Amino acid sequence: MTATEPVGLANPTQLVHRRTPAVAMQYDGSEERRDEIAEWVIAAGGSAESRFDGLLLVLTPVTWAIVPAAWWVVQGVVGQFFVIEPDVRTRCYDLAGPNFNAMLTREQAAAIVVSIDEMVTAVRQSGNRNPELEQAAGWIHQLASTAEALR
Numbered sequence: 438m439t440a441t442e443p444v445g446l447a448n449p450t451q452l453v454h455r456r457t458p459a460v461a462m463q464y465d466g467s468e469e470r471r472d473e474i475a476e477w478v479i480a481a482g483g484s485a486e487s488r489f490d491g492l493l494l495v496l497t498p499v500t501w502a503i504v505p506a507a508w509w510v511v512q513g514v515v516g517q518f519f520v521i522e523p524d525v526r527t528r529c530y531d532l533a534g535p536n537f538n539a540m541l542t543r544e545q546a547a548a549i550v551v552s553i554d555e556m557v558t559a560v561r562q563s564g565n566r567n568p569e570l571e572q573a574a575g576w577i578h579q580l581a582s583t584a585e586a587l588r
Contacts, residue, residue: 459511459530463523464493466506474510483518485510495520553577 460481462474471493478485484496493504495518502520504510509526511519521529553574560567 458533459513461509461511461526461530463509463526464504464506474504478510478512478518481512481518482516483512485518550577 462470462477464470464474468487468491471487471491474493474495475485475487478495486492486494488494494501495504495510496502497519498517504520505522507523509521509523511521511526511530513519553570557567557571557574560570
């Protein structure tokens with residue numbers, strides 16, 4: 438074994454973080470914002486303290502965390518809270534756009550799947566093949582089945 442080989446990490450599995458929605462508030466250091474964040478965390482089922490000495494504390498899965506000004510409090514997928522610095526927020530999270538909550542209904546998604554299947558069938562019946570269209574159809578089917586599994 439050489440000095441550059443990882444110890445105890447034979448064949449590690451590579452993972453990709455799923456892009457999942459998160460809710461967050463940035464602390465600006467003000468008493469008003471400190472109170473707003475603490476109230477939000479508590480209302481969402483977490484634990485937080487807006488202290489008279491100016492500290493904002495949030496209970497994370499590991500410990501109570503002090504939230505410095507400019508840092509973010511993020512609610513995770515299963516409701517837990519994390520305190521992250523602005524640089525981490527910038528690298529790991531995109532701000533949601535105005536249509537973030539817009540989702541297709543099951544009927545709309547089914548109609549899209551039927552439409553792409555009809556296009557693929559029409560191209561095949563004409564005696565032609567369109568690999569790009571067939572690949573797009575495969576992606577649409579995967580997206581539809583993944584979305585259905587997440588509901």
